[in-house]
Amino acid sequence: MPQNIPVEPVHVELGRRYRFAASHRLHSTQLSEEENCRIYGKCNNPYGHGHNYTVEVRFSGVIDPATGKIASLGDLDQFVNEKVIEPFDHRSLQDEVPAFRDTVPTTENLCIEIFQRLKSFPIAKLKAVRVEETSNNSFEYAGE
Amino acid sequence: MVYLTRKIEFAASHRYHNPKLSVEENRRIFGKCNNPHGHGHNYTLEVTIAGEPDPVTGMVLDLKDLKEILEREIMQRMDHRYLNLEVAELKDKIPTCENIACVIWNLLAPKIPQGHLHRVRLYESADLFADCYRNDASNDAKETA
Numbered sequence: 001m002p003q004n005i006p007v008e009p010v011h012v013e014l015g016r017r018y019r020f021a022a023s024h025r026l027h028s029t030q031l032s033e034e035e036n037c038r039i040y041g042k043c044n045n046p047y048g049h050g051h052n053y054t055v056e057v058r059f060s061g062v063i064d065p066a067t068g069k070i071a072s073l074g075d076l077d078q079f080v081n082e083k084v085i086e087p088f089d090h091r092s093l094q095d096e097v098p099a100f101r102d103t104v105p106t107t108e109n110l111c112i113e114i115f116q117r118l119k120s121f122p123i124a125k126l127k128a129v130r131v132e133e134t135s136n137n138s139f140e141y142a143g144e
Numbered sequence: 145m146v147y148l149t150r151k152i153e154f155a156a157s158h159r160y161h162n163p164k165l166s167v168e169e170n171r172r173i174f175g176k177c178n179n180p181h182g183h184g185h186n187y188t189l190e191v192t193i194a195g196e197p198d199p200v201t202g203m204v205l206d207l208k209d210l211k212e213i214l215e216r217e218i219m220q221r222m223d224h225r226y227l228n229l230e231v232a233e234l235k236d237k238i239p240t241c242e243n244i245a246c247v248i249w250n251l252l253a254p255k256i257p258q259g260h261l262h263r264v265r266l267y268e269s270a271d272l273f274a275d276c277y278r279n280d281a282s283n284d285a286k287e288t289a
Contacts, residue, residue: 009246009250009279010246010249010250010276010277010278010279011276011277011278011279011280012242012245012246012274012275012276013274013275013276013277014241014242014273014274015265015272015273015274015275016271016272016273017270017271017272018271058275063240063242063243063246065237066162066164066165066238067160067162067173067174067238067240068160068237068238068239068240068242068243069238069240069242070242072173073272074175
Protein backbone atom coordinates (compact mmCIF):
# COMPACT_ATOMS: atom_id res chain seq x y z
CA MET A 1 0.00 0.00 0.00
CA PRO A 2 1.47 3.44 -0.92
CA GLN A 3 2.76 5.58 1.98
CA ASN A 4 0.39 8.49 1.40
CA ILE A 5 -2.81 6.46 1.88
CA PRO A 6 -3.67 6.18 5.59
CA VAL A 7 -4.19 2.61 6.77
CA GLU A 8 -7.78 2.05 7.94
CA PRO A 9 -7.92 1.19 11.65
CA VAL A 10 -10.05 -1.79 10.73
CA HIS A 11 -10.15 -4.12 7.77
CA VAL A 12 -13.53 -3.69 6.05
CA GLU A 13 -15.32 -5.96 3.62
CA LEU A 14 -18.50 -5.37 1.68
CA GLY A 15 -20.83 -8.36 1.34
CA ARG A 16 -23.60 -8.76 -1.19
CA ARG A 17 -25.97 -11.62 -2.02
CA TYR A 18 -27.42 -12.54 -5.39
CA ARG A 19 -29.68 -15.34 -6.57
CA PHE A 20 -30.04 -17.43 -9.67
CA ALA A 21 -31.82 -20.64 -10.62
CA ALA A 22 -30.15 -23.26 -12.79
CA SER A 23 -30.20 -26.94 -13.58
CA HIS A 24 -27.29 -29.33 -13.47
CA ARG A 25 -26.42 -33.00 -13.63
CA LEU A 26 -23.54 -34.50 -11.70
CA HIS A 27 -21.84 -36.87 -14.11
CA SER A 28 -18.15 -37.49 -14.65
CA THR A 29 -16.93 -38.68 -18.04
CA GLN A 30 -14.00 -40.29 -16.19
CA LEU A 31 -16.31 -42.72 -14.38
CA SER A 32 -18.44 -45.65 -15.59
CA GLU A 33 -22.24 -45.47 -15.67
CA GLU A 34 -22.36 -47.62 -12.52
CA GLU A 35 -19.80 -45.53 -10.67
CA ASN A 36 -21.58 -42.29 -11.62
CA CYS A 37 -24.83 -43.75 -10.38
CA ARG A 38 -23.25 -44.98 -7.14
CA ILE A 39 -21.35 -41.74 -6.37
CA TYR A 40 -23.87 -39.12 -7.44
CA GLY A 41 -27.13 -40.99 -6.77
CA LYS A 42 -30.21 -38.94 -7.68
CA CYS A 43 -27.95 -36.09 -8.86
CA ASN A 44 -26.88 -38.32 -11.79
CA ASN A 45 -30.43 -38.38 -13.26
CA PRO A 46 -29.79 -38.00 -17.04
CA TYR A 47 -32.44 -35.29 -17.33
CA GLY A 48 -30.79 -33.13 -14.67
CA HIS A 49 -32.43 -31.24 -11.82
CA GLY A 50 -32.18 -27.69 -10.52
CA HIS A 51 -31.59 -25.43 -7.55
CA ASN A 52 -32.22 -21.88 -6.42
CA TYR A 53 -28.65 -20.80 -5.78
CA THR A 54 -27.65 -17.93 -3.51
CA VAL A 55 -24.25 -16.39 -4.20
CA GLU A 56 -22.57 -14.35 -1.46
CA VAL A 57 -19.56 -12.29 -2.46
CA ARG A 58 -17.23 -10.37 -0.17
CA PHE A 59 -14.88 -7.61 -1.33
CA SER A 60 -12.30 -5.67 0.67
CA GLY A 61 -11.06 -2.20 -0.02
CA VAL A 62 -10.68 1.32 1.22
CA ILE A 63 -13.79 3.31 2.09
CA ASP A 64 -14.03 6.33 -0.22
CA PRO A 65 -14.61 9.28 2.15
CA ALA A 66 -16.78 11.05 -0.45
CA THR A 67 -19.28 8.19 -0.76
CA GLY A 68 -18.68 6.19 2.43
CA LYS A 69 -18.45 3.07 0.29
CA ILE A 70 -15.86 0.51 -0.77
CA ALA A 71 -17.57 0.22 -4.13
CA SER A 72 -20.73 1.59 -5.68
CA LEU A 73 -23.49 -1.01 -5.47
CA GLY A 74 -24.56 -0.03 -8.97
CA ASP A 75 -21.10 -0.90 -10.35
CA LEU A 76 -20.88 -4.11 -8.31
CA ASP A 77 -24.36 -5.31 -9.25
CA GLN A 78 -23.75 -4.59 -12.92
CA PHE A 79 -20.45 -6.51 -12.83
CA VAL A 80 -21.86 -9.55 -11.02
CA ASN A 81 -24.99 -9.62 -13.18
CA GLU A 82 -22.93 -9.51 -16.35
CA LYS A 83 -20.30 -12.05 -15.25
CA VAL A 84 -22.41 -14.55 -13.33
CA ILE A 85 -26.15 -14.00 -13.05
CA GLU A 86 -26.94 -13.43 -16.75
CA PRO A 87 -24.86 -16.37 -18.03
CA PHE A 88 -26.03 -18.76 -15.26
CA ASP A 89 -29.65 -17.87 -14.50
CA HIS A 90 -32.21 -20.29 -15.96
CA ARG A 91 -29.48 -22.26 -17.72
CA SER A 92 -28.31 -25.82 -17.73
CA LEU A 93 -24.84 -25.45 -16.23
CA GLN A 94 -23.10 -28.37 -17.96
CA ASP A 95 -24.76 -27.64 -21.33
CA GLU A 96 -24.61 -23.86 -21.43
CA VAL A 97 -21.61 -22.78 -19.36
CA PRO A 98 -18.38 -23.74 -21.17
CA ALA A 99 -16.42 -24.21 -17.91
CA PHE A 100 -18.68 -27.13 -16.99
CA ARG A 101 -18.44 -29.00 -20.26
CA ASP A 102 -15.60 -31.12 -18.85
CA THR A 103 -15.87 -30.25 -15.17
CA VAL A 104 -18.62 -31.69 -12.97
CA PRO A 105 -20.92 -28.78 -11.96
CA THR A 106 -20.81 -29.45 -8.25
CA THR A 107 -21.27 -26.41 -6.06
CA GLU A 108 -17.61 -26.69 -5.05
CA ASN A 109 -16.64 -26.20 -8.70
CA LEU A 110 -19.32 -23.53 -9.10
CA CYS A 111 -17.72 -21.52 -6.28
CA ILE A 112 -14.32 -21.69 -7.98
CA GLU A 113 -15.77 -20.71 -11.37
CA ILE A 114 -17.65 -17.75 -9.89
CA PHE A 115 -14.48 -16.64 -8.05
CA GLN A 116 -12.51 -16.75 -11.32
CA ARG A 117 -15.19 -14.69 -13.06
CA LEU A 118 -15.38 -12.03 -10.33
CA LYS A 119 -11.74 -11.60 -9.30
CA SER A 120 -11.12 -8.97 -12.00
CA PHE A 121 -13.57 -6.50 -10.39
CA PRO A 122 -11.49 -3.32 -10.73
CA ILE A 123 -12.78 -1.32 -7.75
CA ALA A 124 -12.31 -3.70 -4.79
CA LYS A 125 -10.51 -6.95 -4.06
CA LEU A 126 -12.54 -10.15 -4.13
CA LYS A 127 -12.01 -12.01 -0.84
CA ALA A 128 -14.47 -14.91 -1.00
CA VAL A 129 -17.40 -16.47 -2.81
CA ARG A 130 -19.93 -18.51 -0.84
CA VAL A 131 -22.66 -20.39 -2.67
CA GLU A 132 -25.74 -21.89 -1.05
CA GLU A 133 -27.07 -24.74 -3.16
CA THR A 134 -29.98 -25.13 -0.76
CA SER A 135 -30.57 -23.56 2.63
CA ASN A 136 -28.83 -26.61 4.12
CA ASN A 137 -25.70 -26.80 1.93
CA SER A 138 -23.20 -24.05 1.34
CA PHE A 139 -19.67 -23.91 -0.07
CA GLU A 140 -17.04 -21.19 0.12
CA TYR A 141 -13.91 -20.46 -1.91
CA ALA A 142 -11.43 -17.72 -1.04
CA GLY A 143 -8.89 -18.27 -3.82
CA GLU A 144 -5.77 -20.38 -3.64
CA MET B 145 -9.68 -20.52 19.92
CA VAL B 146 -13.47 -20.44 20.17
CA TYR B 147 -15.67 -17.87 18.43
CA LEU B 148 -18.84 -16.67 20.13
CA THR B 149 -21.42 -14.66 18.19
CA ARG B 150 -24.30 -12.59 19.50
CA LYS B 151 -26.91 -11.05 17.24
CA ILE B 152 -28.99 -7.92 17.89
CA GLU B 153 -31.36 -5.93 15.73
CA PHE B 154 -31.98 -2.22 15.67
CA ALA B 155 -34.03 0.10 13.48
CA ALA B 156 -32.68 3.45 12.35
CA SER B 157 -33.04 6.06 9.65
CA HIS B 158 -30.34 7.68 7.58
CA ARG B 159 -29.62 9.72 4.48
CA TYR B 160 -26.67 9.61 2.08
CA HIS B 161 -25.61 13.17 1.33
CA ASN B 162 -22.19 14.70 0.89
CA PRO B 163 -22.32 18.51 1.44
CA LYS B 164 -19.14 18.90 -0.63
CA LEU B 165 -20.97 17.66 -3.73
CA SER B 166 -23.62 19.46 -5.77
CA VAL B 167 -27.31 18.60 -5.54
CA GLU B 168 -27.06 16.87 -8.93
CA GLU B 169 -23.95 14.87 -7.98
CA ASN B 170 -25.53 13.74 -4.72
CA ARG B 171 -28.58 12.56 -6.61
CA ARG B 172 -26.52 10.81 -9.27
CA ILE B 173 -24.22 9.02 -6.81
CA PHE B 174 -26.65 8.16 -4.03
CA GLY B 175 -29.94 7.90 -5.94
CA LYS B 176 -32.93 7.15 -3.71
CA CYS B 177 -30.66 7.10 -0.65
CA ASN B 178 -30.28 10.89 -1.11
CA ASN B 179 -33.99 11.55 -0.38
CA PRO B 180 -33.91 14.69 1.84
CA HIS B 181 -36.36 13.16 4.30
CA GLY B 182 -34.21 10.08 4.85
CA HIS B 183 -35.26 6.44 4.94
CA GLY B 184 -34.64 3.57 7.31
CA HIS B 185 -33.64 -0.06 7.77
CA ASN B 186 -33.89 -2.89 10.22
CA TYR B 187 -30.22 -3.50 10.85
CA THR B 188 -28.96 -6.85 12.08
CA LEU B 189 -25.65 -6.80 13.90
CA GLU B 190 -23.58 -9.92 14.54
CA VAL B 191 -20.72 -9.49 16.98
CA THR B 192 -18.13 -12.26 17.18
CA ILE B 193 -15.73 -12.57 20.12
CA ALA B 194 -12.70 -14.87 19.93
CA GLY B 195 -11.04 -16.42 22.94
CA GLU B 196 -10.30 -19.48 25.01
CA PRO B 197 -13.05 -20.77 27.31
CA ASP B 198 -12.35 -19.92 30.95
CA PRO B 199 -11.35 -23.19 32.70
CA VAL B 200 -13.75 -22.53 35.59
CA THR B 201 -16.84 -21.11 33.87
CA GLY B 202 -16.36 -22.69 30.46
CA MET B 203 -17.16 -19.33 28.88
CA VAL B 204 -15.18 -17.21 26.41
CA LEU B 205 -17.14 -14.20 27.67
CA ASP B 206 -20.29 -14.15 29.78
CA LEU B 207 -23.13 -13.54 27.28
CA LYS B 208 -24.91 -11.49 29.94
CA ASP B 209 -21.97 -9.04 29.92
CA LEU B 210 -21.88 -8.92 26.13
CA LYS B 211 -25.62 -8.29 26.04
CA GLU B 212 -25.19 -5.34 28.42
CA ILE B 213 -22.31 -3.90 26.39
CA LEU B 214 -24.35 -4.14 23.18
CA GLU B 215 -27.36 -2.55 24.87
CA ARG B 216 -25.31 0.34 26.24
CA GLU B 217 -22.96 0.99 23.33
CA ILE B 218 -25.16 0.19 20.34
CA MET B 219 -28.87 -0.05 21.15
CA GLN B 220 -29.04 3.11 23.24
CA ARG B 221 -26.95 4.99 20.70
CA MET B 222 -28.50 3.80 17.43
CA ASP B 223 -31.89 2.13 17.91
CA HIS B 224 -34.73 4.30 16.62
CA ARG B 225 -32.32 7.14 15.85
CA TYR B 226 -31.56 9.25 12.81
CA LEU B 227 -27.95 8.17 12.30
CA ASN B 228 -26.77 11.32 10.50
CA LEU B 229 -27.72 13.69 13.31
CA GLU B 230 -28.03 11.64 16.46
CA VAL B 231 -24.92 9.48 16.42
CA ALA B 232 -21.92 11.73 17.10
CA GLU B 233 -19.43 9.12 15.82
CA LEU B 234 -21.04 9.31 12.36
CA LYS B 235 -20.85 13.09 12.13
CA ASP B 236 -19.22 14.13 8.83
CA LYS B 237 -19.42 10.55 7.55
CA ILE B 238 -21.87 9.08 5.07
CA PRO B 239 -23.77 6.51 7.21
CA THR B 240 -23.22 3.59 4.86
CA CYS B 241 -23.12 0.01 6.04
CA GLU B 242 -19.29 0.11 5.86
CA ASN B 243 -18.98 3.29 7.94
CA ILE B 244 -21.56 2.23 10.55
CA ALA B 245 -19.81 -1.15 10.92
CA CYS B 246 -16.46 0.65 11.46
CA VAL B 247 -18.01 2.93 14.10
CA ILE B 248 -19.48 -0.12 15.85
CA TRP B 249 -16.08 -1.85 15.73
CA ASN B 250 -14.37 1.16 17.31
CA LEU B 251 -17.05 1.44 20.00
CA LEU B 252 -16.92 -2.24 20.95
CA ALA B 253 -13.26 -3.21 20.54
CA PRO B 254 -12.01 -1.44 23.71
CA LYS B 255 -15.02 -2.57 25.77
CA ILE B 256 -14.67 -6.36 25.49
CA PRO B 257 -13.47 -7.54 28.93
CA GLN B 258 -12.50 -11.11 27.99
CA GLY B 259 -11.34 -12.53 24.68
CA HIS B 260 -11.19 -10.03 21.84
CA LEU B 261 -13.47 -8.65 19.18
CA HIS B 262 -12.98 -10.82 16.09
CA ARG B 263 -15.63 -9.64 13.67
CA VAL B 264 -18.45 -7.13 13.38
CA ARG B 265 -20.97 -7.97 10.66
CA LEU B 266 -23.71 -5.43 10.01
CA TYR B 267 -26.60 -6.30 7.69
CA GLU B 268 -28.51 -3.38 6.20
CA SER B 269 -30.74 -5.90 4.44
CA ALA B 270 -30.57 -9.65 3.88
CA ASP B 271 -28.54 -9.03 0.71
CA LEU B 272 -26.15 -6.30 1.83
CA PHE B 273 -23.70 -6.32 4.72
CA ALA B 274 -20.30 -5.08 5.84
CA ASP B 275 -17.69 -7.00 7.86
CA CYS B 276 -14.97 -5.47 10.03
CA TYR B 277 -11.88 -7.26 11.29
CA ARG B 278 -8.77 -6.10 13.08
CA ASN B 279 -6.44 -4.62 10.47
CA ASP B 280 -3.54 -6.82 11.48
CA ALA B 281 -0.50 -8.07 9.62
CA SER B 282 -2.27 -11.16 8.29
CA ASN B 283 -5.00 -9.08 6.65
CA ASP B 284 -2.37 -6.72 5.24
CA ALA B 285 -0.58 -9.73 3.82
CA LYS B 286 -3.82 -10.97 2.25
CA GLU B 287 -4.37 -7.47 0.79
CA THR B 288 -1.05 -7.41 -0.97
CA ALA B 289 -1.09 -11.09 -1.98
